[in-house]
Amino acid sequence: MAERQLHQALTQLKSQSSTLSYADASSLLSKAQKLLLQLNALTPASTTNPTLLGLARETFELGALASIRAEDYKVFTDYFAKLRDFYELPDSVLKPNLDERDKITSLYLLYLLTDKKFNELYHQELESLITRHGGSMETLEKHNFLGYPINLEQGLALGSYNIALKNNPVPCPDKSNVPYDEYAVFSEILTSRLRSTVADNTESAYHFLPLSSTKSLLFLDSEGAVVEFARSRNWIVKDGKITFRSASASANEAGKEAEEKETSQMIIENVLGYARQLETIV
């Protein structure tokens, strides 16, 4: 009974995945999960019927995809945590659906890349992926789904942002080199993360930059956008050039004086400290 209802909910979810609103989808999903709970298949146990396990996994996978499309990351990570248990089941118990598994895992990796604070989690996940794929990094790099986030991360770590972003869908509108639609969700966040990193780097590396090259450096569409971006970061735009140093240089002058003062104070403090110590010794 419950199993039939579950089937029903799942087919509905699958057939209307593109048209269903997120609210409807999540109500369907919670219904499906309630049914799973009644069937005792919410978490994999040794006694659970394999077909039920398959259904449970499918439910969570659909849920994960739906939440990604709605950009509801918290729910997505919850779904992924549940799925992890299913992905570790031996093949004999539950036949793995490799495509789906790798797709969702790579989405999770992409999500982890959107913020620096997830770096630790990303590497934990990567480590277990490497073991799952026989300890070889090359196969992972060439992997259909997993290769994308992994190459992206390497590009980010190295600083070759143009390579990292080349695969990114936003600058190239045809989306041909993005393996899945869902990846596009992250591209916006990723691009803005990249842009702000690059902006930080350029600030410290250049004295001034012509507007045209700034446009290409920051992956922006037009010079108008560059000017706007420059304003948001308090850069000075003059004669078709962006000047970075002037502001920081004047700050430097003031900083130098303060530093000088600080240095002398530090020396005095140190010497006083030595004197006190000497007193205790002698």
Next chain:
Amino acid sequence: MPGKTPDKEPVENGGYRGGKDIEMNDKDLKPKGKKSVKEGDDEMTVVVPPSKASKQTSPPNDADGDVAMDDLSKAEDGGEVKVDPVVQAINDIKSNFALLDRAVALFDARFSLRALRSISSIRKRLTPDILAQVISETYPASSPTSHIAKQLLLAVGRADVALGRQPGPEMEIDSEPKPASPKNGAKKEQKEVIPEIDVFLGILVQVLLHDSKQFQLGFDFSRFLSARVQSLNRRTLDSLSAKVYFYYSLFSEQIAPLPPSPQSPIVSIRPTLLAALRTAVLRKDIDTQASVIVLLLRSYLLTSHIAQADLLVSHTQFPENAANNQVARFLYYLGRTRAIQLRYTEAHEHLTAATRKAPSSACALGFSQTATKLLLVVELLMGDIPDRAIFRQPNMEAPLHPYFLLVQAVRVGNLEDFETTIAEHADTFRRDGTYSLILRLRQNVIKTGIRMMSLSYSRISLRDICIRLHLGSEESAEYIVAKAIRDGVIEATLDRERGFMKSKEIGDVYATREPGEAFHDRIRACLALHDESVKAMRFPMNQHRLELKNAQEAREREREMAKEIQDGELDEDDLGGEFDGM
């Protein structure tokens, strides 16, 4: 939990006394005379360990045990003309029983540790036959624990050996059951089996099975043994049970499917280990606690469950006074977890401590090599270049060679060398479990390369950087250099229009506060050293009293002197007068 101990012991005791054996023992005891009676007493005190009475009666027990051992070896010497290595091994094993007995009687874990330490020397001589003989001689045929002995024998593969066989001249006739013989009865009574001896023999069986690579058998046997250890609640078993779990987990690692696969048996024994950990923590059983935490960490890392390992570390507290070796292992696994999590500073700290704590003897060479390898990689990841001296140590040089090449490549910033080293030694790195960490080093190589270039050229075009470092395009070179500048790797600026990197003039270091800071650091170190040494000084007890006394005496003398002077003022005057007179 500990409160249960006294409850449980009498039950066991009662069960034992209610058994059929006791009658027979009594009968057996009579002909033996006074000595056996005393042994009987001891036997009973042994079962109820922590009372004061047992402590008082224990010395005679020890003596008896020793005497009995001597008798036994003499008997065997008599039987066979010279000391056979087999007999020697058997005696060595049995001498540990005396230690275990004493550990129970005195409630002192040191004796069990001593017994455990002897395993390594017994290990080389251990054969199924020796062990079977010891077992059959230790357990009487009709004791309540004989089913355990049967299990032990089964595991050794000598299930047909009868129990209750006696050492000495009668040894050859093993099929003959002779519980009725008076002498045998006495011996049996003395050996009648404290659980520590069970478990000790069990550990020997585990060792034997592990050395003879019968992993599946060993795994099954260990499951039985660990279940038994868990059912017993005796503090004197603590250090023994730690060993039992150690071998249990070791067996599980060796059974197919091997560890990286999530179906490996190491996953299935985790609940057992976690339960053991919980019990150990509740009983304040430090040995088991430390060793089980280490085993769990190892198990998680083998299947790359980093998050779980991290959770385990954050939710448990590693016992502070654990054995040094366990601490070293724990630090190593912790360092490994942290390195994977990109927390290199912590990883470095833990791994340095692990390599220092590792025993320097040759038997633990493997551990210190592995720890050193990981430490080297972490140092590289932190941007440091490891000391050349590490690679010169005689027992490290060969295994560390791939890492040496790696360090060279990173130090020079040569990306080509780096790639070839990785390709050539990929298998080694993978085996050492450092592969994924080493892949992260690529960016460090490039950074070093950029730094070298920035140091040697005051101005270099992006194209040249791109060619030297084998980067994809000038564009990416630009991004990478910009990142290096921001990360503080180099001091330089980029000129977009003319397409070059201009290094900043290296200023006069002595104009900055750097030398002052270095100087300050050194002074502080010296002062700290002085403080430390003052703190480390020892002052003998009551020394200050002596000084006080001296001081008092001195004061007295002073006072006397003052008095004399006062008295002598007259003299002085007199003198003065005399002087005057002169």
